Amino acid sequence: MAGGAQHRVVIVGGGFAGLNAARGLAKAPCRVTLIDRRNFHLFQPLLYQVATGALSPANIAAPLRSILRRQRNTNVLLGEVTGFDLGAKTVSLRDGATVPFDTLVLATGATHTYFGHDDWADLAPGLKTVEDATEIRRRVLSAFERAEREPDPKARERLLTFVVVGGGPTGVEMAGAISELARQTLRNDFRAINPRDSRIILVEGQTRVLGAFHEKLSAYALNALHKLGIEVRLDCHVVGVQADQVEVKADRPDAVAAAIPTETVIWAAGVKASGLGKLLADAVGGVPTDRPGRVTVNPDCTVGSRSDVFVLGDLAVQTGADGKPLPGVAPVAMQQGDYVGGVIAARLKGDTSPPRPFKYWDKGSMATIGMAKAVAETNGLRLTGVLAWLAWLFIHILYLARFENRVLVLWQWAFNYFTRNRAARLITGENAANPAEPHRAVPPGEAVVKG
């Protein structure tokens, strides 16, 4: 494609999609530049384990340079992309630098959204970055500490109430993990309070949790949550978040908002695509984005009429074989990454035929509720309980294995399983030394999308 000089592929975003695309180009005759704001790839599905003190950030993150060390045609660039010039074929970085490309791959993912209530962000942090996770860990652990010192029973109850908003996999996992933290790990740690008295409330807008799964699995999950002592409020929306309460409202015309006194709210609802998607769609021209801001892509993951521009992962919206949009999950992102890497590599070898369209191979999905409690479904086969949990464990460790952390994580989990311990229960960060002070916002720079 390019003339004398080597073809330059610029990949923005080192998540599942971008990293797999880069790996697919390992042997291609091109120069690959992977740009990310962070120096590590993060295994987001286990972030809730960091937020609840079971794992350390380094257990679920691996330096991008380390992963791509031996891929000599690939360069990792730490920087924040702020714009595109598709005429000049460059991306611009926040520090003013421009990076030229022959082929552009954009995979900057998604973050959570507060549905227009961005003022809730400080009071109800989401769970997308390592900093989010350590901030949530700080808040949850500090709530117990403050409760231990609180003489007023009402205030103590409020401090021991934890509200998780959103009943998808992340919300269910967070609620389950907080329950285990309170009822198992911390059960002997305090003197004035009994952590087992904690209330954990999961608020979900739909009529069931894990709405993307089969109804039977939702029912199993609901039952498992109840067994863990978690109150689940279905058909319920959050209509207000204050420093000392959350207001929820049932999804009925005659419903009135009810206040749940709490100081610890975790946001696991809503998806918003990285702002770079809209920016790129506008630059290409005539390319629609959907409500969460995802870019509509062609069957080969290119955008509009630009065969040199790819968008993939959570940032893309693509129609699956069943006519429905593909879900924003890690397997789609990984497979799209593999696919796009292959498409570019084939082109560079001189293959001029149009590529076969991307086809998502749905190997199934799974979610865990707690120790030995999970759901999994694949090709009509549905699993629950210990077997589903072991499958979940196996697949997650298999994935992490690629990043050298396998044995560590396995050990730490085994340790937690048998001792009900969570060794990484550290209250760290700026406000760590003053747990009695009100919650501080996650630094604004951290809450935004990766890219």
Add this chain to the structure above:
Amino acid sequence: MAGGAQHRVVIVGGGFAGLNAARGLAKAPCRVTLIDRRNFHLFQPLLYQVATGALSPANIAAPLRSILRRQRNTNVLLGEVTGFDLGAKTVSLRDGATVPFDTLVLATGATHTYFGHDDWADLAPGLKTVEDATEIRRRVLSAFERAEREPDPKARERLLTFVVVGGGPTGVEMAGAISELARQTLRNDFRAINPRDSRIILVEGQTRVLGAFHEKLSAYALNALHKLGIEVRLDCHVVGVQADQVEVKADRPDAVAAAIPTETVIWAAGVKASGLGKLLADAVGGVPTDRPGRVTVNPDCTVGSRSDVFVLGDLAVQTGADGKPLPGVAPVAMQQGDYVGGVIAARLKGDTSPPRPFKYWDKGSMATIGMAKAVAETNGLRLTGVLAWLAWLFIHILYLARFENRVLVLWQWAFNYFTRNRAARLITGENAANPAEPHRAVPPGEAVVKG
């Protein structure tokens, strides 16, 4: 001692001294309250391993509540002590609460000092807290990232220059670890720079490194540092720190200051005691503190005429058998903790005889320079090289073993040893996403003493 109600022992500080004192009271007929600003005990001697990406904070920290979970007479209180009322026998906390005591044990340790140049703190962070360590990790790793993107050779050289101030054990360990990071771990990670070109400079004001050790061991350490490619400037003082350079001046009357261009300075010099020491000494009255602010204590670690007030660990200054002040090292703190716990327990059993004075049992000291390079001395026996390193490793793992992290740490070290990897190379924190921006200060709340 106390009347009907149970005797209340308040221990301030959950470091080596305070924690050991608390443990010594496990079976004593009293109520123990351990107050710390942080929710975890930190194994400070390995903090440099966090600062250089080899270990995660949770590997070297254990929640105080978890350690003392089964000690039913002991209560952990997360709070910051701000003052003492020795008449009313209470300590006051920052949030306004007061905690009554019958016996007070103060062990809030020490931090580094800039010898009157507190303005250097932002540019040359020290290594006392978990936040210090992750901040230094961020700076060191970011320097390589910025160098990779820096076109100007002079600026690149400056970014690849790391200055460690202080040639005691911490400084020597930091310099050695940075050298291994640059020359081993990162050697294949970059494309535009060669991390092996890094300059690591250790500045020491005395005529030798590891001044507390025998001269032969200092000579071995100096040689080992040279072999790791570290430039050692002896007899040299830092006279200025700016954002882009450090000014050092030889210890000769005719010397002129020389500038070392660098953007990464790590402070491992100077000791300043927690401010609570002076506060308590003044409250007791007539009790001297030395220049670093340590409290002069009686042979039984009590203060002045108060037999109910103990000061120990790095906060205390006590004369050893050789007439010299005991060194501010972990073994002294641990032994004083054991001792004071025993003294209080004996009193509570009705023992009214004056306690035998505290006697430090010097089991020896050790410092590591790098993988398989260390020095150790005990009772005139001096070890260097692999044997000293294995001894160092063994003793540190033995200690960590008490906090359940043993196998994890052992595994991670073994892994690092054979792969020269450092898995925890994460750039995290507020400024993590903008590595190109100038260094930010460690949050002021974090740089102060623990207590």
